[in-house]
Amino acid sequence: MSNNLDYCLSMLEENDIKIQQSALKILCELCDNIIKYPEEDKYRRIRIGNPSITDKLLPASGAIECLFELGFIxxxxxxxxxxxxxxxxxxxxQKLLWELRNKVMSSTKDSTSPSVSSPASKSTGAKPKDLKQSNNFLQTITSTFQEVLRYENxxxxEYTKHFVPIDRLQLEAIKKMRAFQQQQQQQQQQKRKKNSLGNSKSKDQINKNNSIECEPTIEDLLLSELVHWFKNEFFSWMNSPTCRFCSDACTFNRNEFRNDPRVSRVxxxxxxxxEAEEEFPRYTDPKILLTTRKGRCGEWANAFTLICRSLGxxxxxxxxxxxxxxxxxxxxSENRWIHVDPCEDVLDKPLLYERGWKKKLSYIIAYSRDEVQDVTWRYTRDPDVMKRRILTSExxxxxxxxxxNEERFRSSGPGYSEARKNFVVRRRLMELAELLPAPSGAVKLGDGNNDNEYGGRVSDIYQIYDETDKIINTKEGWSSGVNKYEGGIFRNTERDWKMVYLARSSGNEIGKVTWSIELPNEVDIELFELRATVATFNNANIQWTIEGINNDNVIVLPVDDCKYYKTNQLQTRKINVTVKLLGGTGDVSWQHAQxxxxxxxxxxxYSLQICITLKHTT
Known part of the structure; x- marks a missing residue:
């Protein structure tokens, strides 16, 4: 403690003399009372809103730091x-604080002696109100950087690993890897086929065109599976609890503060x-969150970060x-930090908050066992962000x-090798270089929507019955029943809203799904009926077409209203039902056509119903 407290005391000495005196008086009194009455709880706790804190300690640079070095939390x-x-x-x-206090009191007496003219105290340049704000913000960074070490236990x-179905997630990641590899092989073959038709291209150009994009690693794909499992199966959002007596909805009434270090408030x-009351403890202990599995963004990120660290x-x-x-x-594989929001099931979409949510960002701070970093510039393109950074000086x-960061390096234990330190330094330099220019918004790992580009989800199951209600077939995954789909169509589950739908992937202007039906020769379609459930927002559009094919004859019919559509113009044995998803506004336009x-x-x-009346051919 001594070295750190010495540093905090040196910070304290940089304040105006009156601010020093007031802060030292409070700190000494706190120590004196606890040492004199060690069993009295009332001397061990002081409310943050107490004037002794807000008016005496917060304005003094180094005072709150001293409090933490003394053992306060x-x-x-x-x-x-x-x-x-x-x-x-x-x-x-206590001894060091009293020594400094006596030193300050002594120097004050000397400087105010009648025989000596007392010069004006040198100001720190910040008003007390600004100092309070700055010190509080900086102290929060300091304490959070210490708290993040709990993930390293x-x-x-080991306890956390028991909650993760790692074998299943790894198997899903392997499936996505294989699907990605097959897709790349098909694209490579198509490019070779096209290149073989043209003689004007050089061999180097053909090789360049045949090259495939960098293959994702199993670790990256597993991360995608992990965040999807966490949102859709493990954790749940909590705004207000339901009443345990009548099961009706509750609304927030007040906060209470308990003497429990595991919760910030209740x-x-x-x-x-x-009018019964229900408690919702806001737990900060990630171990407890593995059991409660509910909360808001703080609890979500807390538990998810622990799980990620547990998996290496x-x-x-x-x-x-x-x-x-x-x-x-x-x-x-990417050599960079990837944005992961477990609340949204989103990877690598750093501009989501500013562009999608229209947030006016100011400070975004990242904490790990190795370092604390100001990563604001990864998440903003708005130059006005500097006008909002007013909590402290840059x-x-x-x-x-x-x-x-320097203290964390110096205090690292024997398990923290030189190789690790060198890696962290190199990584930090790479990150600083990345953050210097404005974020490009380019998407590399995951496309920022609620799925990934390596293959569709297969978490939904469809059963086919005969006329006696006997299951005759089961299809796993919505895509197993379609002919083809384009635009990265994926199944999106909104656990907070308890809704599910298909959407196109981010970055695709159009998404398309086609179902095909082919009948035996002895029958034709007499009547075709379609019912479908859709939702559109912000100028998005969903378009349906029915294509009837009979040898070389093709008829295309637009669907005016998918809530119910029927036609008797399809005198064919084969039809294609196609739906297009397009439009929407902003960075999340993909989500506006559902x-x-x-x-x-x-x-x-049934969100899609196709009913076909058949007739025998003559």
Missing amino acids: EDGEFFSLPKNSSLSQLQRG KELQ EIHKCKSC YDTRIVYDKTDHVWSEVWSM NSLLSLILRL LFRQSIDAVED
């Missing part, structure tokens, strides 16, 4: 000293009907000052980050 709305903290450590801190990591929600991924938890939390994972933020949108629980509702 941030416990919801309190700073508290745990019962298991070392009193001898507190006594050493080996026993906790939300009290009241039932609209019977270099992972950071990322805090957006405008109230969102997510993760970043280092991709060895120099103060940079100085703190450099100091914390095919077969329905509730997750609507297992008996």
